[in-house]
Amino acid sequence: MILPVLLLTAFYLGLFGFEDLDEALTFVGRITGAGLIAASAISLLGSAAVMDHWFWKIFPYSGMVALVGTVAALLTNAMVLFEISNSDSLFYKTLFGLLTAGSAWTVFAVWRTLSKIPAPKRVATAVIASSVFAIANFGYQNLYQPSQHGARPAIKLTMGQPELNMDGKSFAVPVDITLENHSEVGFYIMGAEFHAMGQKVKVIEHDRLRQKWRDDAQKWKEYQERSPLSRREEHQDGQLLAAQPWMAPGGYIEASDSVAIRTLVRLPIDTQYDQVAFYATASLARKDRLGLDSVAFKSYSWKGGNVPQWVKRQKEFDSLIYVGRVHQNNSIDERTMDPRSVSIYWKFGTHGAEVSASITKKGDENREPREAEVRAVRDRYGLVDALTGPIQRSLWDIKSKSRQ
Numbered sequence: 001m002i003l004p005v006l007l008l009t010a011f012y013l014g015l016f017g018f019e020d021l022d023e024a025l026t027f028v029g030r031i032t033g034a035g036l037i038a039a040s041a042i043s044l045l046g047s048a049a050v051m052d053h054w055f056w057k058i059f060p061y062s063g064m065v066a067l068v069g070t071v072a073a074l075l076t077n078a079m080v081l082f083e084i085s086n087s088d089s090l091f092y093k094t095l096f097g098l099l100t101a102g103s104a105w106t107v108f109a110v111w112r113t114l115s116k117i118p119a120p121k122r123v124a125t126a127v128i129a130s131s132v133f134a135i136a137n138f139g140y141q142n143l144y145q146p147s148q149h150g151a152r153p154a155i156k157l158t159m160g161q162p163e164l165n166m167d168g169k170s171f172a173v174p175v176d177i178t179l180e181n182h183s184e185v186g187f188y189i190m191g192a193e194f195h196a197m198g199q200k201v202k203v204i205e206h207d208r209l210r211q212k213w214r215d216d217a218q219k220w221k222e223y224q225e226r227s228p229l230s231r232r233e234e235h236q237d238g239q240l241l242a243a244q245p246w247m248a249p250g251g252y253i254e255a256s257d258s259v260a261i262r263t264l265v266r267l268p269i270d271t272q273y274d275q276v277a278f279y280a281t282a283s284l285a286r287k288d289r290l291g292l293d294s295v296a297f298k299s300y301s302w303k304g305g306n307v308p309q310w311v312k313r314q315k316e317f318d319s320l321i322y323v324g325r326v327h328q329n330n331s332i333d334e335r336t337m338d339p340r341s342v343s344i345y346w347k348f349g350t351h352g353a354e355v356s357a358s359i360t361k362k363g364d365e366n367r368e369p370r371e372a373e374v375r376a377v378r379d380r381y382g383l384v385d386a387l388t389g390p391i392q393r394s395l396w397d398i399k400s401k402s403r404q
Contacts, residue, residue: 002070002109005102006047009073012095014040016080019331026288029330039076042069050110066110074103080332087336088361151183153253155280155388160262162398170268173398177246177280178260179253179386186254188292190283190383191322191344191355192247196265197238197390198273241265241276243353249322249344250295252287271395279389283344283355286382288329295324295344308358310368311345319347326359326381338362357383 013036020033046069052062059065081096160174177194181187219237242265253259265276285292301307301319311317322344328334338361345356359377360369369377377383 002050002106003047005099005106006043006050006069006073008095009077009099009103010040010043010047012099013037013043013076013080016331016335019334023331025291025329032330036076039072042072043076046070046073050106053110053113063110063114067107067114070103070106070110074100074107077103083332084336087333088338089336092336151185151187151286151382152384153179153181153183153187153282153284153386155179155282155386157278157280157388157391159278159391159393164269165266168269170266171398173265173267173276174262175265175278176260176262178258179247179282180258181253181255184255185382186252186257186287187284187382187384188287188290189247189249189251189253190285190342190357191249191346192245192280192282193243193346193348193353193355194246194263194278194280195243195348195353196241197277197279197352198241198267198271199238199275199277200272201274238277238351239273240348240350240352241267243348245346246280247282249346250292250324267395273395275392275394276398277390277392279352279387279391281355281385281387283357284384284386285342285357286384289380289382290329291327292342293325293327295322295342297321298323301345308343308368309366317345317347318349319345321345359383 017033017036017038017040020029021037022033024030024033046066049059049062049065049069052059053066056062077096077100081093081100084092084096087093156176156178158176158178160176162171162173164171175194175196179192244263246261246263247259265278267276298321301311301317301321307317307319307321324342324344326340326342328337328340340359340361342357342359343365345358347354347356358369359381360367
């Protein structure tokens with residue numbers, strides 16, 4: 001039984017290790033791959049030492065080497081079992097459960113055949129070094145790294161000089177949108193939208209009644225725009241003037257990089273709005289938490305698109321739907337978790353536009369996730385939203401500059 005346990009341990013640890021060393025998305029993931037390869041080599045050496053200790057009797061310290069090899073196999077199998085405890089694969093859970101139990105038995109079986117442990121300090125040092133490496137690596141991945149949630153790109157909006165069209169009946173407002181990533185990790189673009197809202201604002205002579213304030217707060221609570229509570233201003237509902245994506249889903253921005261684009265908002269010269277407000281948002285995912293295959297447009301929600309039932313129950317959910325395949329950031333999770341995909345909804349309506357992303361495994365698309373599940377998914381894959389706005393300008397100011 002000892003040899004099958006050690007050989008299977010060596011095979012699977014080597015498989016995970018070589019894949020992580022080559023493909024893991026983080027530096028610590030590649031270090032983990034090197035550690036798994038080392039543990040695989042130690043398990044192979046331990047299996048050879050077991051054969052020599054029980055049969056060949058060539059190497060005088062083969063018993064000690066066999067003990068170190070079985071202890072290393074036990075520690076690594078136990079760590080992998082803990083790592084995959086919440087995974088989807090029953091096969092791997094069962095396999096590493098058996099390997100952990102089997103390697104524990106091999107440690108006892110080898111230990112009891114030793115009349116004495118030669119160079120016990122060296123054995124203890126080897127075992128302690130293996131334990132410290134495993135615990136340090138586990139602690140970094142599961143304690144330190146998940147606590148690093150501060151990375152979030154920033155969006156800047158800048159309005160340029162308005163330009164009057166040649167026909168004199170309309171003008172264009174150029175808006176520069178810049179996504180700046182000052183963090184040490186890159187981000188995939190799940191979706192990015194820009195929209196402009198026209199607003200009418202009536203100024204009154206006396207302070208508004210308390211009930212008016214309350215009515216405004218209740219009326220605007222569901223809107224993306226800021227709730228316009230004011231003593232002397234009466235804001236009417238904003239009207240959507242323009243809405244468009246400004247970065248393609250599936251693109252990315254690297255660490256310490258920036259991306260800038262310019263868009264034009266065109267308005268008739270006789271527009272009746274008092275002011276215009278610009279907004280920009282981006283839905284992002286950390287490149288060190290997931291891998292993303294090319295994202296492709298799938299369907300329109302109003303043309304029989306495969307929209308989850310819990311999404312269809314939302315009112316006025318007219319959206320463009322994009323889908324992409326998601327990969328885990330390390331070999332163990334990639335092999336032990338069911339395939340995931342991301343669904344990106346670019347939604348627009350009378351009160352603005354927004355982008356949302358949902359990562360689910362196959363078969364769970366129609367199940368409405370609980371709030372705790374949503375938070376867990378966002379933390380696991382580093383999903384963040386960046387937004388800016390409202391950047392407000394009076395139409396009088398814009399028109400006066402366009403005539404200059």
